[in-house]
Amino acid sequence: MKKILxxxxxxxxxxxxxxxxxxxxxxxxxxxxxxxSPEIKEERYNPYSKxxxxxxxxxxxDLDSIxxxxxxxxxxxxKRGIFQxxxxxxxxxxxxxxxxxxxxxxxxxxxINVIDLAFRGKFKGGHENFSILTDVSPHKESFFHRLxxxxxxxxxxxPHHTLLFGTSRPYVGYEGGTSPHMIPLVFRSQSARNFGGVxxxxxxxxxxxxxxxxxxxxxxxxxxxxxxxxxxxxxxxxNFKPLTNKEKAKAGHLDIGAGFQAGSRNGHDFKVASTxxxxxxxxxxxxxxxxxxxxxxxxxxxxxxxxxxYNATFIYKLTKKLHLVARFDxxxxxxxxxxxxxxxxxxxxxxxxxxxxLKLMLNYIYCQNMKDNDSHKIIIGxxxxx
Numbered sequence: 001m002k003k004i005l006x007x008x009x010x011x012x013x014x015x016x017x018x019x020x021x022x023x024x025x026x027x028x029x030x031x032x033x034x035x036x037s038p039e040i041k042e043e044r045y046n047p048y049s050k051x052x053x054x055x056x057x058x059x060x061x062d063l064d065s066i067x068x069x070x071x072x073x074x075x076x077x078x079k080r081g082i083f084q085x086x087x088x089x090x091x092x093x094x095x096x097x098x099x100x101x102x103x104x105x106x107x108x109x110x111x112i113n114v115i116d117l118a119f120r121g122k123f124k125g126g127h128e129n130f131s132i133l134t135d136v137s138p139h140k141e142s143f144f145h146r147l148x149x150x151x152x153x154x155x156x157x158x159p160h161h162t163l164l165f166g167t168s169r170p171y172v173g174y175e176g177g178t179s180p181h182m183i184p185l186v187f188r189s190q191s192a193r194n195f196g197g198v199x200x201x202x203x204x205x206x207x208x209x210x211x212x213x214x215x216x217x218x219x220x221x222x223x224x225x226x227x228x229x230x231x232x233x234x235x236x237x238x239n240f241k242p243l244t245n246k247e248k249a250k251a252g253h254l255d256i257g258a259g260f261q262a263g264s265r266n267g268h269d270f271k272v273a274s275t276x277x278x279x280x281x282x283x284x285x286x287x288x289x290x291x292x293x294x295x296x297x298x299x300x301x302x303x304x305x306x307x308x309x310y311n312a313t314f315i316y317k318l319t320k321k322l323h324l325v326a327r328f329d330x331x332x333x334x335x336x337x338x339x340x341x342x343x344x345x346x347x348x349x350x351x352x353x354x355x356x357x358l359k360l361m362l363n364y365i366y367c368q369n370m371k372d373n374d375s376h377k378i379i380i381g382x383x384x385x386x
Contacts, residue, residue, distance in 0.1 A: 062355060091383075115137045200235070310329075310330050
C-alpha cells in the first residue's frame, strides 16, 4: 500500500511540473494586418490591383496639386542605381471655341492647347529631384524649339531652400509663373500672356519661410532654345504671408506678392514690375495683379514698348467640385498710342471631377477693343492629367 501511494505521489508531482513548464513557454507573436511593417506593406502593395485602381476614382484630390491620377501606377522604385524612384505623366488640355465678331462673323474650331509628356523622379537619398517636360502639341509654330519645356535638377539640402539648375518657368508676375493646369480660367490674363509664361535657362534659389517665400534667379535671356546666350536677365519674386496658421483658420489665407524682372536681349533692354494680392477664405477667393513693363521678354517676344496690365479674379465655391469664376482684365499694348486698351470680361464655371486631374471648364469672354471691333468667345475646355 505504501508503494502505491508513493507511485501516485510521483505521478502527481511530475504532471504538475510539466504543466508549470508548459505555462512558462512564450506564446508566438502574430501580427495583425494593421501591424505589418511599412516595408512589408510596400513590397506586398500592388498598384494595379482592383482596389488600387478603384481608389483612383474615390480618393480626395488636392486642387493645389497637378500630380497625375495614375502616378502610383506609373512610378518605378529602384533598389539599386542612382535613382530612388521615377515616374511618367501625360497632360492634355483641349478646347472647343466659338468666336463671334461684332459684325456677326462666326468661327468654330477645336484646339489642342496642351499635350505634355513628363518624366520626373528622385535620386537616391531623396534630396535631389529632376524633371523633364516635353510639349508635343501639334499647333506650335516651332515644334523643336518648344519641344523641351522643363529640364532641370533641384536640391533641398539647404534648410528652407530649393536650389534649381536648368530650364524652368520663372515668376514674371504671379499668373505668368503658374502652371496652365492650375489657373482658374482656360486662358491666362492678358499681361501674363505677354510678359510671362515662358521658359528660361539658368539658376534659381527658392526660399520657404513662415511669413515669406521668395524666388530669385539668374538666366540667359533666350526663350525656348532659340538663341545661344543673347544676354542675361534677373527675375525676383517675393511672396509675403502675414497671417499665421492660427489666424488663417479664422481670417483666411492672404498672399501679398511683388516681383521685378530686368535684363537685355541682343541689345534690347527690358524691365517688368509686378504686384499681386490673393485672399482665400472658406468659399471665396479674390486675387488681383498689376504689371508695368518698360520693354519685356515674354511669350509675345522681345519688345521695348511700354505696356501695362491689370486684372482681378473672383471665385465662389458652390461645392468642393463646382466653382464659379469671374474676371476683369485690362491691358494696354503700348501706352504711347491713344485708346489702345483691350478689356476682357470673363465669366465661367469649373467642374473638378477628380481635382485638377480631370476637370471641365466653361468660359464666356466679352472682349472690348478700343481700336478694333468688339468680340465674344464661348469656350468649353477639358483637362486630363494621367
